[in-house]
Amino acid sequence: MNPPLEFALMSNGTSMAWADVPEWPIPELVLRTGAQLERGARLCAWFGVPEGGAVRVVALIAFDADNTLAVARSEPARGGYPSLTATHPQAHMFEREVWEQHGLEPRGHPWLKPVRRSAGMAPENGDFFRVDGREVHEVAVGPVHAGIIEPGHFRFQCAGEEVLHLEIALGYQHRGIEDAMVGGPRRATMSQVEVISGDATIGHATAYSSALEALAGADVPLRAQWLRAIALELERLANHTGDLGALANDVAFLPTASACGKVRGDFLNLTALICGNRFGRGLVRPGGCRHDLQPDRLSRLGERLGQALSEVEAAAGWLWDASSVRARFEDTGTIFAKQALDLGMVGPAARACGIVRDVRFDHPSGWYRLAQAPVAVWPGGDVFARTRVRSLELQRSGQFLREQLGAPVEGEIRQDVGPLRPDTLAVSMVEGWRGEICHVALTGADGGFRRYKIVDPSFHNWIGLALALRGEAISDFPICNKSMSLSYCGFDL
Template identity: 45%
Template structure:
């Protein structure tokens, strides 16, 4: 079934294959020109679990969906990961959520430590009751010279909990294993049922720094299921808010990278500029993180002419400031010496792991939802893709720098000529037995929401994929054979979300 970003489809129209066919189809397609966007299970009324796979054909802006049914009598199938690495975390998630065994999965470990949703024995005995990471089967190396180091889940500084286990020899990291799950709140299941007002708030809490990105994705899913689009002006305001969110986070990241390299002026100036962008969101929505802006049917806050002009004025100043500060950071040889050749990922590896967002573009992988699967405002304005060449920390920083400039140019172009009309429409009820998907290029990369309704038109299954879900493995890989003291830099250059991964 060929779909596009924002499409909806009757559940019965999605091809149901046999387990073998399904596996073959996914592996074959994704080894060629597609990539695995999502793979998840949805409970069947019959008691089994229906697996959906979404494969993105970025060249054609098409998303192919296929499915298979795993019966409750035989909750197992042959692992896809064996032949397609991108599926690795998706399959672990399925194994944990539905107690379905992907046979011969090479790295079958729990993801978030909760009991499965089917109410049958978990495939890891008693994972939900155990302390983490106490009993986690970390990959360990043997030998006199191996220095094993655990960092977290409680960290210095204001970051989320996650455990990092380093196997190093002297200063060189041989292997890093990242173990998450501490932030699991069960958001996906809370989205089920019919309370859309509550769900909108939940979508903003998936990852606090991506409140706008996730709430737009959620709104678009509901709009699609209701068979109705948000007015053009609302779509423009959403795009504006999304770009301001990107600006705030990218500028903040450049500052954090400077701080970790020990370059204090870059960190101090960027930190202040990040505040400026957050204050723009405050002016528009009353929340520094843009919460409460996007809702199914449109947006709740308008940008009037006066405010648009004011934003333009401010952004012109901020643009100049950013040019100066980024010049300061990127011309400092001592800073570049820290960024270059650190944590490099090859284009081939990036493709293999299925990286998304700036982390993928830094490896010269052309992936940007705003371009590949444009929807809403992006159908009318094209942002040039920002690519890096080397895949290292420098490249990831450079991509951010370019994207900040391009977002600023976009905003200065769009703000003075917002489409006219309303900003909100009342939506009809969501249709029954449908599936809708939405892709949004958040500042971290591809956000994907998939909503499936039951026979009454309420969510039976809501799947959220934050870009962090794709990219955490990239960070672990980037640390191979690197100096352990470069870990903070590598980590910041990805700046992934723990909450977005743990849901």
């Protein structure tokens, strides 16, 4: 039998038999993936599946304009292969990861070094890129930072105030989540998924639940899908509001910073109104949701939402009216659209480069097949554009929520999920508040997880922050960082 010539097509939230995923020798997988990326596809995941003493590489790509995903895999491989990154930089972190996890070397990778591997009591950072010269100095920041935030290491190469190069070394938060999934799902698995990135609990929990539902061939009650969408948009509102406040704080514009700090809490409390937990823990489960939104609770949620939305609208208004704020945001930390495309960036950071890229729109699943908010896009790629996109998304998610809360769908909120089909691959994507959350689950012969791949949007986007800093003053790092607002633990897994 001749090998199939093309990738197998899929859509978000579906599964297919592992045996039906086309397979090629790994150099051919690299070439074919590269050819699809040339055609405008985007790399969503690239990961290894151990088999015997060798490893198969799986490529998941998205054709956003066609609302289609496509998947292929390599034959079992050992040793090395010609790197995809050499021609298509968006594979850079994926190939480092496969090399670290499975020892498969992408030959010709321009910057092959560990991603999160431990050197005992700290990550094995490897050597940092260095700029030499008499006027050049190096600034090392982290892993422990000045504020109450997660740890990561930033290594700046500076000429005076100007940043020539920034290298970001992560891995400090590595908890071993993917390894813990193998052989699962186990009792603690759902809880671990909820804290892949703990401020995106609903996003990751929904991605995981949808993957399991696809593997089991289970339908989710419509009301549960409605509820998940409401919780996901509340998560977006809370985090965007928090970041708007943090950005205002970093340019010393305190009225908006103070107001947003409070309103963020109001949004978190709305999630807690639904499920008791401010971060949505315990709400989303395979098969549906654990808590319902009864009519009286629904009307309370609607009222408090309206109040919080008008407060954040006012606070954003003060920010946009202030010329001192605009002067700090405009032309700061610019990422060019071409860079964002080449690096496969996702979420608000990509949309702030004028790129229409949003899972809710491109690959809708669950409730988003039935209801949509307009994609918020802004050109420019600077801190201003990223803040502007957040601000627009606050309005649009707010409007979306008002509409959905006004039109509840009746029915059950949870249904049993049967056993997972053996030897099956499922793909699930959710537009979390940071961007595309992608989960790929593969079951073994016993129906347990043989491999579970998690791609947090931050995995695509950290390199964008490094590029945003090129040629900037090092003192602008905080606002560039806040404007991206990436997850350390979501990256470190």
